[in-house]
Amino acid sequence: MDLQTTIYLFVGGTFALYIGIAIWARAGSTSEFYAAGGSVPPVMNGMATAADWMSAASFISMAGLIANMGYGGGLFLMGWTGGYVLLAMLLAPYLRKFGKFTVPQFIGDRFYSKSASTVAVICLLTASLTYIIGQMTGVGVAFSRFLGVSSDTGIYVGMAIVFAYAVFGGMKGITYTQVAQYIVLICAYIVPAIFISLQLTGMPIPQLGLGSNMVGTDVSLLSRLDQVIVDLGFGKYTTTTAGSTLNMFVYTMSLMIGTAGLPHVIMRFFTVPTVAAARSSAGWALIFIALLYTTAPAVAAMAKYNLHATVNTGINANADLYATESSLKAEDRPDWMKRWEKTGLLKWEDKNGDGRIQYYNDKTKSEAVLGKAEAAGWKGNELTVNADIIVLANPEIALLPNWVIALVAAGGLAAALSTAAGLLMAISAAISHDLVKNVFVPNISEKNELLTGKFAMAGAIIVAGYLGLNPPGFAAGTVALAFGIAASSLFPAIMMGIFSKKMNKEGAMAGMLSGLFITLFYVFAHKGIFFIKGTEFVDLIGGPNSFFGITPEAFGAVGALLNFIVAFVVDKVTKEPPVHIQAMVEAVRVPRGSKAVTGAH
C-alpha cells in the first residue's frame, strides 16, 4: 500500500473512532456537560488530562526545541511536568472539595465578589483563546503535510470534527474521546523513538538509549554528540543553558505555576468522584504525560545526531568532518530532504558552489572552527532546519516503514484536537456559566444553560477556526502569554483563596490586576502592544530583557510574586472577609463531606 493511502486509512480510522465515542457518550445534563457527571475514574481521568495537556506544541515542537537548545531545553521538560506537583497538592483536591464547575466560580464565591469572578473570566478567555490558535494552526500543518490538502481545508475538517464531539458530548464526550486520543498520540510518539534508539544504541527503551553507548563502540551517545557538534562550532549539547542560570530558573518556575493555573487543566479535576480521586488523578496524569516527556529528550538528541550524520558522512565514518568528501553531495541527498524542502521548513543553499552540503555554526566564536572551515573552503552554513521537522520527519530520517509515518500523522492530529476540545470546554463554561448564568440571567433554567453552553462552544469553534485560518502576526508569542497570564493572575488568586483564610476581596483583586498588568507590560514592551508590530517600547524599560536578563516568556513568575506581595499588603490595610467566607475556607480544607460537583450557588 502506498504512503498516501496508509495515512488516509490511519487518520480516517481514528476520526471514525472519535465520532463513535462521542455518540456513545452524549451529555444530557449540565453536570454531564461541564463535569462529565463527576464520575470519571482517576486512571481514565489521568489519561484524558494528559491528552488535554499535551498539545500540538508538546507533540510537534518540543523535541525540536530541545534539539536546538540542548541541556537548556530541560526547562520545558521540568516546567511542564513539575507544575503537576503544585496542582496535585495545592489546588486540585481543594477545588474538587469546593465542588463547583469552573475556576471563575471558585474565585467569585471565595472572594464574595462578581467583579473578582469577571476578572477571572477575562484572564481565562484570554489564556484559552490564545492557546487555541496554536492548536488550530497545528491541525492545518499536519493536514497539509500528510494528507496533501491545503492547510485551510485541514482547519475546516478539524473544526467539523471538534464540533461534532465537543458540542454534543460536552465534558463527558470530550473526556472519553481524549482517552482514545491519548492512546493514539503516545503510540505515535514512542514507536519511532524505539526504532531509532535501537538503530543507534541497540537499546529499545529510548530513556535508557539516551544514556547508552553507540552501537559497536564504547563511546556514549551524548558524549559523541557533544564532540561532533562542538567540532562543528555549536554549543556543547549537555551543558548549553537557556540564556543565564537565573533566566532558566525563573523560566522553569513560570512554566510550572502557569501549568498549575491553566483553567482547562484545573477543570479536569472537577470530573472525578472524590477528593482522594483528585489527588491520585494528578499522579496518573503525570505518569501518562511523563511517558512522552521522558521520551522527548531521546528523540531530540538522536534526531540531532542523525541529521548531522546524514549531512556529514565523516561522523559515522569517524573521519575528518572538514574533509571534502565528508560533506554530503547534494545530488545524493535522501528523498525526505527533498520532500521537506517543498514545505519550506528545510532549506539548502550552495554558498560555496561545490555541490555539497555544509552544515555547521558559522556564527561561532571559536577561532579553531572558523579556521578549519576557512581552510576547507566553506563559505557559511548551507542548511537551515525548522525545529518542527524533528518529530514529524523523524520516521523518514530513520527510514522507517510507511505505517509509522501514518501513525505520526494521526498522533499529531490527536494531540492538537484533544487540546482544542479541552480549551473549548473551558471557554464555553466560562461564558455560559460564569457570565450568562452568574452575571446576566441568574434564573436561567438548566435546559437553557446547557443550550447556551453549546452555542458558546460553537461560537468559540468558529472564532478559533477563523484565527487559525488568518493567524494574527502574534501567534508565536501567544502561548507564552497564556502561561504568563495563568501564572501571574489565576494561580496566586486560587492558592491564596485556599491557604489564607483571611485573604479578602480587595487583596485578591489588587493582586490579580497588578500581576496581570506587570506581566502584560513586560511582554508588550518586547513584542508590541497586543502584539501589534511597531508598538514595542522596549527602549523605555532599558532595552531587551532589562529585568535581570529575564526574557518575556519567563516573566510569569515575577508577575506572580508581585501578585502575592500586593495582595498581602492590601489585605493588611482593608477589613477581614466575612465570617461565613472564613468558614467556607475551613470546609474546603477537609475532604469529608465532598459532594458531586454542581452549578448551584
Add this chain to the structure above:
Amino acid sequence: MDDGGKAYWSATLGLLSWIMAVWFVVTFLAGIVFAPELNSIHLGGYPLGFWFAQQGAIYVYIALIFIYKKMMGDIDRRFDVHEE
C-alpha cells in the same frame, strides 16, 4: 476552627512543606543551579546534572505525587476527616 481542625491543617502544611522542599531541590538545585558541578558525575552515559534536568526530575515528581496521596490519606484518617 476547633483544635482537631488546627492540628489537621498543621499536619497537612507539614507534609506539603517537605514535599515542596524535595520538589525545589530536585528542580532548581540539582537540575539548574548545581547542574554544572553534578555533570562531573556520570550515570551510565548521562552527565548527572543533565540527567536531572531532562529525566530524573520528572521521575521524582511522579513519586512525590503518589507519596503525597498516600500520606495525605493517612493524615485524613488519623484526624477522622476522610471521605466515607
